[in-house]
Amino acid sequence: MADTHPFHSPTTHGFVRVAAATPVVHTADPVANADEHIALIRQAGEQGVDLLVFPELSLSAYAIDDLVMQGALLDEVERQIGRLAPVTAETGVVAVIGAPLRREDRLYNCAVVLGNGRILGVLPKTYLPNYREYYEKRWFSAGGDVSSRDGDLTVAGEEAPFGVDLVFEAPNRPGFVFGVEICEDYWAPLPPSTRQALSGARILLNLSASNIVIGKADERALLCASQSARAMAAYVFAASGWGESTTDLAWDGQATIHELGARLADGERFALESHLTVADIDVERIGLDRLRNGTFADCARDELDGYLFERVLFDARETPAAGDLIRPLDRFPFVPDDEKRLDQDCYEAFNIQVQGLMRRLKATNGERIVIGVSGGLDSTHALLVACRAFDRLGLPRTGILGYTMPGFATSEGTKSNAWALMKALGITGAEIDIRPAAEALLQGIGHPYARGEAVYDITFENVQAGLRTDYLFRLANQNGAFVLGTGDLSELALGWATYGVGDHMSHYSVNGGVAKTLMRHLIRWVADRAVVGEDVVPILRGILGTEISPELVPAKDGKIQSTEGTVGPYALNDFFLFYVTRFGLKPSKVAYLAHQAWKDAGVGFWPAGTPDAEKIEYDLATIKHWLRKFLVRFFQTSQFKRSALPNGPKVVTGGSLSPRGDWRAPSDSTARVWLDELEANVPDA
Numbered sequence: 127m128a129d130t131h132p133f134h135s136p137t138t139h140g141f142v143r144v145a146a147a148t149p150v151v152h153t154a155d156p157v158a159n160a161d162e163h164i165a166l167i168r169q170a171g172e173q174g175v176d177l178l179v180f181p182e183l184s185l186s187a188y189a190i191d192d193l194v195m196q197g198a199l200l201d202e203v204e205r206q207i208g209r210l211a212p213v214t215a216e217t218g219v220v221a222v223i224g225a226p227l228r229r230e231d232r233l234y235n236c237a238v239v240l241g242n243g244r245i246l247g248v249l250p251k252t253y254l255p256n257y258r259e260y261y262e263k264r265w266f267s268a269g270g271d272v273s274s275r276d277g278d279l280t281v282a283g284e285e286a287p288f289g290v291d292l293v294f295e296a297p298n299r300p301g302f303v304f305g306v307e308i309c310e311d312y313w314a315p316l317p318p319s320t321r322q323a324l325s326g327a328r329i330l331l332n333l334s335a336s337n338i339v340i341g342k343a344d345e346r347a348l349l350c351a352s353q354s355a356r357a358m359a360a361y362v363f364a365a366s367g368w369g370e371s372t373t374d375l376a377w378d379g380q381a382t383i384h385e386l387g388a389r390l391a392d393g394e395r396f397a398l399e400s401h402l403t404v405a406d407i408d409v410e411r412i413g414l415d416r417l418r419n420g421t422f423a424d425c426a427r428d429e430l431d432g433y434l435f436e437r438v439l440f441d442a443r444e445t446p447a448a449g450d451l452i453r454p455l456d457r458f459p460f461v462p463d464d465e466k467r468l469d470q471d472c473y474e475a476f477n478i479q480v481q482g483l484m485r486r487l488k489a490t491n492g493e494r495i496v497i498g499v500s501g502g503l504d505s506t507h508a509l510l511v512a513c514r515a516f517d518r519l520g521l522p523r524t525g526i527l528g529y530t531m532p533g534f535a536t537s538e539g540t541k542s543n544a545w546a547l548m549k550a551l552g553i554t555g556a557e558i559d560i561r562p563a564a565e566a567l568l569q570g571i572g573h574p575y576a577r578g579e580a581v582y583d584i585t586f587e588n589v590q591a592g593l594r595t596d597y598l599f600r601l602a603n604q605n606g607a608f609v610l611g612t613g614d615l616s617e618l619a620l621g622w623a624t625y626g627v628g629d630h631m632s633h634y635s636v637n638g639g640v641a642k643t644l645m646r647h648l649i650r651w652v653a654d655r656a657v658v659g660e661d662v663v664p665i666l667r668g669i670l671g672t673e674i675s676p677e678l679v680p681a682k683d684g685k686i687q688s689t690e691g692t693v694g695p696y697a698l699n700d701f702f703l704f705y706v707t708r709f710g711l712k713p714s715k716v717a718y719l720a721h722q723a724w725k726d727a728g729v730g731f732w733p734a735g736t737p738d739a740e741k742i743e744y745d746l747a748t749i750k751h752w753l754r755k756f757l758v759r760f761f762q763t764s765q766f767k768r769s770a771l772p773n774g775p776k777v778v779t780g781g782s783l784s785p786r787g788d789w790r791a792p793s794d795s796t797a798r799v800w801l802d803e804l805e806a807n808v809p810d811a
C-alpha cells in the first residue's frame with residue numbers, strides 16, 4: 127500500500143515528533159503523579175512521539191511550599207523515577223520530567239531526562255525566582271554552577287550525568303539534539319537554552335510551573351516565539367495546570383510549541399483532563415537555516431569560547447511515525463491563510479514595489495515611463511504600482527505611457543481589458559499592432575510562417591515578445607522615459623520569459639520579487655481598497671478571472687495557449703520554489719510537503735477569498751511530474767536569464783532571484799543531483 131512506504135512518514139524527512147504533556151496534578155502525591163505520567167508516556171508512544179516534556183516539578187507538584195523539604199516525599203519522588211524509566215524503553219519515548227532531587231546537603235529543582243529505559247541525565251534549574259509570589263530560594267539551590275564534570279548524581283539507585291552543561295543527541299536521527307531549561311530560566315536575559323542551542327541543540331524544552339494571571343499567556347508565548355527565533359530552534363513549553371494547589375495562585379496548563387519564531391501548536395488551557403500537545407519539528411530545516419546564517423556559528427564561537435557541553439547519546443525510536451505530518455502547512459507559502467496576515471503582506475508588498483519605483487523615478491528625475499499593457503495579471507499589477515508611485519510623487523498619470531500591442535494570438539478579451547484598464551486609470555494609452563513588423567521579421571529570417579505554414583515554434587513566439595520589447599525601448603528613448611518591467615518571481619524561477627531582447631529586459635522591474643500566487647491577491651487587495659481609484663475596480667475583478675497565457679500562439683479549437691499547461695500549476699511551482707530557495711530542502715522532502723499540503727482539498731485552510739472552483743488537490747504522481755520539470759527549469763535551463771536581471775526590489779522572505787541578492791548560481795549547471803534524489807526517494811504511486 128502506498129502510504130506504508132517510508133516516503134509517507136514524517137520521520138523519513140527529518141521531522142522529530144515532540145509533545146508537551148499537561149498532566150492532571152496531584153498535590154504532593156508522587157505516586158498519583160507518576161500514574162498520570164505513565165499514562166501520558168504510553169499515549170505519546172502510540173502517537174509516535176519521540177520526545178515528551180512534562181511541567182516543572184511534575185512528580186511532586188510545584189505549589190507545595192515547605193512540603194518539598196519532607197524526607198518522605200523526596201524518597202517517594204526517587205522511587206517513582208525508578209518506576210517511570212522502564213516505560214520509556216517499552217514505548218520508545220524520551221520523557222523529560224520534573225523532580226526535586228538532593229545532592230549532598232542541597233536540594234535542586236531538576237529536569238530528569240528518561241530514555242532507553244534509564245536516566246540519561248539530570249539538569250538543575252539555573253534561575254530561581256524569589257520575588258513577588260515566588261520563594262524558590264527558600265527550598266532550592268541554584269544549579270548554574272553544577273557541571274557534569276563534577277560527578278554523577280545518584281537517583282533511584284542509578285548514576286546519571288548531572289549539570290547544566292548537558293545536551294542530548296540521538297545519532298540514529300540526524301539533527302535530533304535537544305536541550306532543557308526550567309521555567310524562570312527563560313525569563314532571564316540570557317536563558318541557558320541559548321548556549322544549549324549554540325552548542326548544537328535544535329529542540330529546546332521548558333518545564334514550567336507558571337501561575338496564570340491576566341495577560342501572562344501572551345507573554346509566555348512571546349518568549350517562546352522569540353527564543354525559538356533568536357536561538358534558531360524549536361521551543362517546547364509545558365506548564366502545569368489543573369490540580370496544582372490554588373491556595374494563593376491559579377494554573378492554566380499552557381502548552382505551546384514554536385519553531386523558528388512560528389507557532390506550531392497550542393494546547394487547551396484550563397483543561398480538566400490530562401492531555402498532550404503534539405507537533406512535528408523540522409530539525410533538518412533548522413540545521414539548514416543555521417548553516418546559511420553564518421551569524422549563528424560566529425556567535426557560537428564567540429559565546430562558548432571553548433566551553434564544552436557534554437553530549438549525552440541515546441537511541442531515538444526506530445519505527446517511523448505513521449500518519450500525516452502534525453504541523454501547520456500552508457498550501458501557498460507566499461500567501462498566508464490568515465486574513466489579517468495576508469492583508470499586512472499585501473500592504474507591505476505593494477508599498478515595497480511602489481517605493482522601489484519612486485526612488486528610481488526620483489533618482490533619474492523621471493516623469494515618464496512606458497509599459498506594455500497586455501490585460502494579463504503581471505502588466506496590470508505593474509501598472510497599478512506605477513499609478514500609485516506617480517500619485518505619491520505628485521506626477522500626473524498621463525506620464526505613464528501604456529501600449530497595448532496585439533500580436534498573432536492576442537484575444538479580444540485581454541485587449542479590451544487592457545484598454546479599459548488604461549482608460550480607467552487615466553494614463554496615456556496607445557495601440558501598436560506588432561503583426562506587420564513581426565511578419566517582416568519572420569519573412570527576413572525565412573520562417574515557415576511567412577510562407578503560410580502553421581508553424582508556431584519558439585522563434586514564432588519570441589519574435590513577438592522581442593518586438594514588443596523593441597518598441598517599448600525605442601518609445602522610451604523617444605519620450606524621455608524608462609521601460610517598466612512586469613515579469614514576476616515565479617517566471618524568473620522557471621525561465622518563462624524571452625531572454626534579452628524580450629520581456630526579460632527592462633529599465634526597472636517592479637514585479638521580480640513577487641510570486642505569481644501572491645500577484646492575484648495583490649491585485650485583489652488594490653481593488654478591495656480602491657487604492658488607485660474606484661473606476662478601475664470592476665476591470666480589475668474581470669482581469670482576475672482571466673486564464674494566465676502568454677498569448678503568443680494562436681488559439682486552437684477554441685483553446686488558448688495555457689502557461690500552466692506547459693510549465694505546471696503556479697500553485698505547485700511556487701510551493702517548490704519557496705522550499706528549494708528559502709531552505710534548500712531536498713526534492714523528496716519538497717514532494718512530501720507538497721503532497722501533505724495538496725492531497726486533500728477538504729483538509730486545512732485556504733487563503734481568504736479563494737473561490738470554491740479553485741480549491742483543487744494534487745496527487746503524488748502529479749506533484750512528482752511537475753517537480754521534475756521545475757527542477758530542470760530551475761537548476762539547469764533558466765539560470766542564465768537570472769544572471770542578467772534588471773534592478774528591482776526584493777519583496778518576499780522566500781528570497782529574491784537576483785544575482786545581486788539571495789540567489790547566485792552558475793548559468794551552466796545541471797539538475798542531475800536533484801533529479802536523481804527525486805527519482806531515488808519519491809515513489810511513483
Ligand SMILES: Nc1ncnc2c1ncn2[C@@H]1O[C@H](COP(=O)(O)OP(=O)(O)OC[C@H]2O[C@@H]([n+]3cccc(C(=O)O)c3)[C@H](O)[C@@H]2O)[C@@H](O)[C@H]1O
Nearest residue numbers: 584587588591617621622623624625629675676766793794
Ligand atoms: N545557459 C545558457 N547560457 C546562454 N544562453 C543560453 C543558455 N541556455 C539557453 N541559451 C540560449 O537562450 C535562448 C533561449 O532563450 P529564449 O530566447 O529566452 O527562449 P526560450 O527560453 O526557449 O523561450 C521563451 C519562453 O518563454 C515564454 N514566454 C515568453 C514571453 C512571455 C511569456 C509569459 O507568458 O510571461 C512567456 C515563451 O512562451 C517561451 O516558451 C537560445 O538561443 C539558447 O541557445
Ligand SMILES: Nc1ncnc2c1ncn2[C@@H]1O[C@H](COP(=O)(O)OP(=O)(O)OP(=O)(O)O)[C@@H](O)[C@H]1O
Nearest residue numbers: 498499500502503504505530531532612629675676
Ligand atoms: N498584447 C500585449 N500588449 C502589450 N504588451 C504585452 C502584450 N502581451 C505581452 N505584453 C508585455 O509582455 C509582458 C509579458 O507577457 P506575459 O503574458 O508574461 O504577461 P502578462 O500578460 O502581463 O501577465 P500573465 O503572465 O500573468 O498573463 C507583459 O507583462 C506585457 O508587458
Ligand SMILES: NC(=O)CC[C@H](N)C(=O)O
Nearest residue numbers: 255309310313335336337
Ligand atoms: N516556576 C517559575 O520559575 C515561575 C517564574 C516565572 N517568571 C513566572 O512568572 O511564571
